[in-house]
Amino acid sequence: MSNQAVRVRFAPSPTGPLHIGGVRTALFNYLFARKNKGTFILRIEDTDQTRYVQGAEQYIIDSLDWCGIRIDEGITADGPHSPYRQSERKELYRKYAEILADKGFAYLAFDTPEELNRLRKNAESRKGAFTYNAFVRKKLKNSLTLNKENVKRNVEAGVPYVIRYRMPEDHWVEFQDTVRGDVEVNTRTLDDKILLKADGMPTYHLANVVDDHLMKISHVIRGEEWLPSTPLHILLYEAFGWQDSMPAFAHMPLTLKPDGQGKLSKRDGDRLGFPVFPLEWIQPDTGEKSSGYRESGYFPEAFINILALLGWNPGTEQEIFTMDELIQAFSLDRIVKAGSRFDPEKAKWFNHQYLVKKSGDELSAWFTGELEQRDLEFEMPYISKALDLVKERAFLLTELWDQSWFFFQSPVIYDEKVVRKVWKDDTHALLHDLHGSLGSVEPFTAGKIEPVVKNLAESRETGFGRLMNPLRLALVGSNIGPGLMDMMEVLGKEEVLQRIARALQLIK
Secondary structure (H helix, E strand, C coil): CCCCCCEEEECCCCCCCCCHHHHHHHHHHHHHHHHCCCEEEECECCCCHHHCCCCHHHHHHHHHHHHCCCCCEECCCECCCCCCEHHHHHHHHHHHHHHHHHCCCEEEECCCHHHHHHHHHHHHHCCCCCCCCCCCHHHCCECCCCCHHHHHHHHHCCCCCEEEECCCCCCEEEEEECCCEEEEEEHHHCCCCEEECCCCCECHHHHHHHHHHHCCCCEEEEEHHHHHHHHHHHHHHHHHCCHHHCCEEEEECCEECCCCCCECCCCHHHHHCCCCECCCEECCCCCCEECECCCCCCCHHHHHHHHHCCCECCCCCCCCCCHHHHHHHCCHHHECCCCEECCHHHHHHHHHHHHHHCCHHHHHHHHHHHHHHCCCCCCHHHHHHHHHHHHHHCCCHHHHHHHHHHHCCCCCCCCHHHHHHHCCCCHHHHHHHHHHHHCCCCCCCHHHHHHHHHHHHHHCCCCHHHHHHHHHHHHHCCCCCCCHHHHHHHHCHHHHHHHHHHHHHHCC
């Protein structure tokens, strides 16, 4: 393996939207490939046609693109090992399944689904479980128990059959996992997995081994849920005689729910109040919507940063990483074994770190969409100044409107609780005089406005807050917003004077 070029693959199934656990798998593969000047391959494993979901494949492509995970080879980039969609490689798998059967490593099984269901129910009635394994297969309808003439006759007659791997009865499979260390499994605990289904499509086990070999995959980096299948995959490599080019395995820990109780699933997102998908997903058959990180106001850089630290430890105190920094720091030996609990509040914190570093100009490009939805139109420099003042108060892009709406709409109502608290008997007179004083301020900047406000408060022998609080109420309609002087500068003299005048007219 040491002399082999690094080639890794992300091989999702288009059975629905790409979960954040899947994106993390893609990310770790991508970082490892880039760190080692290798190749990142996108392969679609659509062998289970019964679970295929329309639009899921494009969703996978769009998600990786939004995340900044660039594909070197695969369904969107082509390459020397095409096609990269397993449904288009169907005949290839049959050939390899038959090679295994001819060599005695696999066999044809003619058991009908009804017969197998009956065996399962019988086992359940005895409070047991039916397993098609080395001990049971001797009593069932397959090419190990039928004579060659019967097998040939069944095949020629078109009797449906599957090809199963012939698991050794008592054999230790030993392998080194980059994350888990030494792993040993006895084949007595394993069943005879189906390699080729009756419809001619391969199962994951056969297809992924054949494709990984033919595509010269050097490292298989995937979730720990595939660890129990690895002994079978190793046995398949050995059966084909490919053990010398077998990839290294690295099984990543599970992404856990916020409470740490179980794996974070596709159903947990909206139920728990945060997205579990990178992009919004609309279920084709029902129209049901599931929220996505993009639509919820997250930056792709922040989303990637969040996922990188789920199950990987950089070995330093650094938390904020650019993609280039992640590539330089990443290594498989720093992937942890224990499951990583997903913290939605920490995810917001990450996004906030990226948001505050964005310039007002960068945020304005996104924010114009918010304004268009409300039929509002403002010049970009104005939007930029407004967002620069409020971005510290937002964690998500979608929160920017709530933090800045008063820059784009005059208040039409005034918070009654705030009115009762700050509007005193002398407030009307104070604001009336301030309105007159502000009219002569030139230029209308925070530095020029502040002394005018202070001088008025001092001349009336009243506290600064006694004037500032109702002034904020007049401008915003409540007690929210950034620094008042800076806000007034951005609003401009004409707008400030109009809002004060309106408040004087409406608030009693």
